[in-house]
Amino acid sequence: MSADKLFHLRKDYDATPLLREDMPDDPFLLFKGWFKEAAEKENIEANAMTLATVGYDMVPSARVVLLKQFSNxxxxxxxxxxxxxxxxxxxxxxxxxxxxxxxxxxxIRIEGTVKKITAEESDEYFYSRPLESQITAALSSQSSPLPDMEEFEQKIMSTLFQTMENASDAVLRPEHWGGYIVEPHSFEFWQGGSNRFHDRFKYIATGGGWDIQRLYP
Ligand SMILES: Cc1cc2nc3c(=O)[nH]c(=O)nc-3n(C[C@H](O)[C@H](O)[C@H](O)COP(=O)(O)O)c2cc1C
Structure with a gap:
């Protein structure tokens, strides 16, 4: 197959430039403002974010997950x-x-460390989900090979009927399903500008506050 060259795909960005004096001391505050605007403007889920992880094998892996809560x-x-x-x-x-x-x-690029949230916090979200989503989460061995999709679907449907027949909401959150919280040690805010004059500001945690630097585009 010959190379599909995409050199002609070129879009000029013309957003309002970001100025150093507009950057608040607190990057969470800036995130909150940008997120609010994105949630109003974007036609996809503004809370969809790419999560990159690296295990012992040093091979990075990235996938989209949904942001369900944020705070400082x-x-x-x-x-x-x-x-x-x-x-x-x-x-x-x-x-x-x-x-x-x-x-x-x-x-927005965020780097940090991640840990599990408490079982009570995971319960709060798990039981807020529709019953079918609870059952799918409980029955899925996410990321393992699935030899028989039909059998899996049937298992979900039969569990759903059983649970509804018993008029119970007795799907228990399995211990292997829950939340993680990413605690940032750096943020980078990027705003597309015209002629590739993009604005980039990086926040680095200093232990108590944040250092702010403008980066070359
Ligand atoms: C828009 C979108 C939202 C997603 N949200 C989540 C999510 O919140 N949690 C999750 O585990 N997977 C979510 N996924 C699926 C993941 O991208 C991924 O396929 C799954 O988590 C398995 O990833 P892993 O094998 O690297 O663990 C989402 C996918 C898309 C496209």
Whole structure:
């Protein structure tokens, strides 16, 4: 197959430039503002973020997960603790998060360490999900080979009917499903600008505060 050259795909960005004096001391505050704008403007899920992990084998792996909560403590997502990402996190808690909002012409890069949230916090989200999602989460061996999709679907449906017949909401959150919180030690805010004059500001935790630097585009 000959190379599909995409050299002509070129878009000029013309967003309002970012100025150093507009950058607040607290990167969480800036995140909150950018997230609010993205949630209003973007036509995809603004809370979809790429999570990159690296295990003992030093081979990075990235996938999209949904941000379900954020505060100055960090960024929370939910998953299967036995999945590939869960295993890599067990081996190495250093992770990276990436948000790309194409309409806003913005990217936010976050690096930090990740840990499990408490069982009570995971319960709160798990039981807020629709019953079918609870059952799928409970029955899925996420990231393992699935030899028979039909059998898996039938298992989900029969568990769903059983649970509904018993008029109970007795799906228990399995211990291997829950939340993680990413505690950032750096943020980079990127705003696309015209003629590739993009603005980049990096926040680095200093232990108590944040250092702010402008980076070359
Ligand atoms: C828009 C979108 C949202 C997703 N949200 C989640 C999520 O919140 N949690 C999750 O475990 N997987 C989510 N996934 C699936 C993951 O990208 C991935 O396929 C799955 O977690 C297995 O990854 P792993 O094998 O690297 O552990 C989402 C995928 C997409 C495209």
């Amino acid at each position: 403590d960090g960024f929370v997502f939910f998953t299967n603790y036995n999945s590939k990402k869960g295993r890599q996190i067990e081996e190495n808690p250093n992770v990276s998060l990436l948000f790309f909002w194409s309409i806003s012409l913005r990217q």
